[in-house]
Amino acid sequence: xxxxxFLEHHGAELEKGSLGVLSKAASLGEAVGVVLGPGAGExxxxxxxxxxxxxxxxxxxxxxxxxxxxxxxxxxxxxxKTGVDAVLFATSVLAAxxxxxxxxxxxxxxxxxxxxxAIVDGELVGKRPALGDxxxxxxxxxxxxxxxxxxxxxxxxxxxxGSAEVEAFDVTFSDFSxxxxxxxQTQEESSGPSxxxxxxxxxxxxxxxxxxxxxxxxxxxxxxxxxxxxxxxxVDAGWYPYSTQVGQTGKTxxxxxxxxxxxxxxxxxxxxxxxxxxxVAINKDPNAPIFDFCDIGVVxxxxxxxxxxxxxxxxxxx
Amino acid sequence: xxxAVCVKQVPDATVHKRxxxxxxxxxxxxxxxxxxxxxxxxxxxxxxKEAQGGEVVLVSLGPxxxxxxxxxxxxxxxxxxxxxxxxxxxxxxxxGTARAxxxxxxxxxxxxxxxxxxxxxxxxxxxxxxxxxRLRRPLISQVASLTVEGSSITGKRQTEHGYDVISxxxxxxxxxxxxxxxxxxxxxxxxxxxxxxxxxxxSLADIGVDASETGEAGSKxxxxxxxxxxxxxxxxxxxxxxxxxxQILDLILERRxx
Numbered sequence: 393x394x395x396x397x398f399l400e401h402h403g404a405e406l407e408k409g410s411l412g413v414l415s416k417a418a419s420l421g422e423a424v425g426v427v428l429g430p431g432a433g434e435x436x437x438x439x440x441x442x443x444x445x446x447x448x449x450x451x452x453x454x455x456x457x458x459x460x461x462x463x464x465x466x467x468x469x470x471x472x473k474t475g476v477d478a479v480l481f482a483t484s485v486l487a488a489x490x491x492x493x494x495x496x497x498x499x500x501x502x503x504x505x506x507x508x509x510a511i512v513d514g515e516l517v518g519k520r521p522a523l524g525d526x527x528x529x530x531x532x533x534x535x536x537x538x539x540x541x542x543x544x545x546x547x548x549x550x551x552x553x554g555s556a557e558v559e560a561f562d563v564t565f566s567d568f569s570x571x572x573x574x575x576x577q578t579q580e581e582s583s584g585p586s587x588x589x590x591x592x593x594x595x596x597x598x599x600x601x602x603x604x605x606x607x608x609x610x611x612x613x614x615x616x617x618x619x620x621x622x623x624x625x626x627v628d629a630g631w632y633p634y635s636t637q638v639g640q641t642g643k644t645x646x647x648x649x650x651x652x653x654x655x656x657x658x659x660x661x662x663x664x665x666x667x668x669x670x671x672v673a674i675n676k677d678p679n680a681p682i683f684d685f686c687d688i689g690v691v692x693x694x695x696x697x698x699x700x701x702x703x704x705x706x707x708x709x710x
Numbered sequence: 711x712x713x714a715v716c717v718k719q720v721p722d723a724t725v726h727k728r729x730x731x732x733x734x735x736x737x738x739x740x741x742x743x744x745x746x747x748x749x750x751x752x753x754x755x756x757x758x759k760e761a762q763g764g765e766v767v768l769v770s771l772g773p774x775x776x777x778x779x780x781x782x783x784x785x786x787x788x789x790x791x792x793x794x795x796x797x798x799x800x801x802x803x804x805x806g807t808a809r810a811x812x813x814x815x816x817x818x819x820x821x822x823x824x825x826x827x828x829x830x831x832x833x834x835x836x837x838x839x840x841x842x843x844r845l846r847r848p849l850i851s852q853v854a855s856l857t858v859e860g861s862s863i864t865g866k867r868q869t870e871h872g873y874d875v876i877s878x879x880x881x882x883x884x885x886x887x888x889x890x891x892x893x894x895x896x897x898x899x900x901x902x903x904x905x906x907x908x909x910x911x912x913s914l915a916d917i918g919v920d921a922s923e924t925g926e927a928g929s930k931x932x933x934x935x936x937x938x939x940x941x942x943x944x945x946x947x948x949x950x951x952x953x954x955x956x957q958i959l960d961l962i963l964e965r966r967x968x
Binding site: 460485486489490492503522530533535567568634641692 | 727728729736747803804805808827828836837838839840841842843844846847848849850851852854864867868869870871872873874875876877878879882887888889929930931932933934935936937938939940942943945946947948949950954955956957958959961962963965967968
């Protein structure tokens with residue numbers, strides 16, 4: 393299988409999720425990457441060390457803003473030029489729009505929310521948890537190219553140390569692709585990894601009692617080298633930014649460790665985090681549903697336990 | 711201003727969802743309701759109409775019984791509904807759905823097409839981008855606030871890193887986030903009035919879509935197998951006696967997560 397992997401970047405950094413998909417694709421066959429936007433060539437060159445045999449780059453001005461439709465034009469051009477068997481994406485707000493637009497443009501099948509990929513009898517097969525992760529579905533494609541959106545955190549980037557040849561390509565943009573324009577961009581201040589990239593997530597819900605209590609979680613996350621996430625209830629209440637919302641209408645994350653503090657574990661939240669490797673729950677309500685799907689559940693006061701845990705982690709790390 | 715709102719009937723939240731092992735499709739036989747996040751799109755359309763006048767048209771693809779769910783959005787204040795109901799479209803994947811929906815939307819000739827966030831049955835938050843590409847119209851998705859001024863719209867798009875403010879000329883396709891508004895409840899008058907509002911049911915032939923291009927026949931994806939997910943294993947539940955933090959750290963270290 394020869395797969396083209398869309399490599400999303402933020403600033404000059406390639407997103408960890410994209411690199412994970414790239415490494416996975418390289419383990420299944422030949423993987424080529426594509427980077428779009430100003431500086432694409434330089435950024436693309438780094439893809440070699442994560443398994444890309446080659447990186448395609450287009451730095452056209454039309455690709456400067458993070459808009460999906462000009463990227464559909466670029467990927468459609470590249471699929472035609474390279475004849476790849478598959479086009480793979482790490483899920484993001486931007487990548488989901490590009491993948492679906494490309495599917496319509498190429499009349500190609502798209503499977504999403506994939507947590508694993510394999511080659512079975514020479515064919516690409518994806519695994520996708522469905523219906524609130526109560527069923528695990530094996531999905532396939534008819535025809536090519538085969539398009540796939542991979543759930544964030546599904547694959548870890550693997551440093552292989554190779555180098556990728558970068559090839560620039562030109563794109564003829566559709567007239568309608570220029571009709572949406574970026575007016576303004578607001579970056580939320582954050583330190584440490586994003587929740588998509590973090591191996592460890594400390595999440596808070598209503599049980600925190602107040603927005604100020606998020607500082608306890610931030611200190612624990614900093615000690616663990618993780619990120620802070622939130623439930624929809626507290627995001628709606630304005631306690632924490634939307635970009636950290638985990639659940640049905642937020643992000644789906646699968647970190648190695650998830651520590652839920654004051655989170656009851658409603659189904660809307662559960663679908664966003666139950667793929668985590670180890671789940672720790674701290675809640676004062678012994679009947680909270682989260683106790684049914686965690687590895688270790690603590691009935692107690694998070695305001696006591698979290699600072700203590702932070703101290704223990706700090707002293708353990710010296 | 712003519713606004714089309716794409717809505718979908720899904721199994722009611724109280725129904726235990728299951729996949730029919732024979733067809734490998736979602737069992738849709740039980741109680742059904744409108745996809746909850748579609749109500750945010752209906753609400754936004756009604757607010758635009760109330761501010762500037764116009765018409766709100768519901769557009770849906772689904773079984774004939776979906777008219778029951780559409781009535782709720784009509785009761786909220788939408789003016790009419792167009793339902794594409796055709797046996798041949800059952801089991802459509804993204805491509806077939808986008809093709810049929812785009813064809814129905816072409817017929818409605820709306821200035822603005824609105825979608826809600828992820829549907830609660832298929833989990834996929836991607837349909838709008840496929841429809842926008844078919845219609846060759848600009849797209850803004852994950853919109854947390856929307857303003858319409860003359861022949862252009864501006865949406866505040868939620869991203870992983872913050873917000874992007876994006877403008878587009880009309881006609882356009884917009885997918886709203888559930889953070890955009892709080893959908894209204896239908897009034898008694900609205901509920902009574904909904905019964906007499908125009909509801910049109912169309913076949914694929916009516917909208918000029920070849921049946922072989924939708925449904926299972928037109929799908930480019932397939933379900934190969936279904937299995938229960940791997941079990942999480944045993945749960946340990948403890949009462950904090952002052953040592954819980956220590957026990958959590960022990961587990962973290964035992965599993966080499968640091």
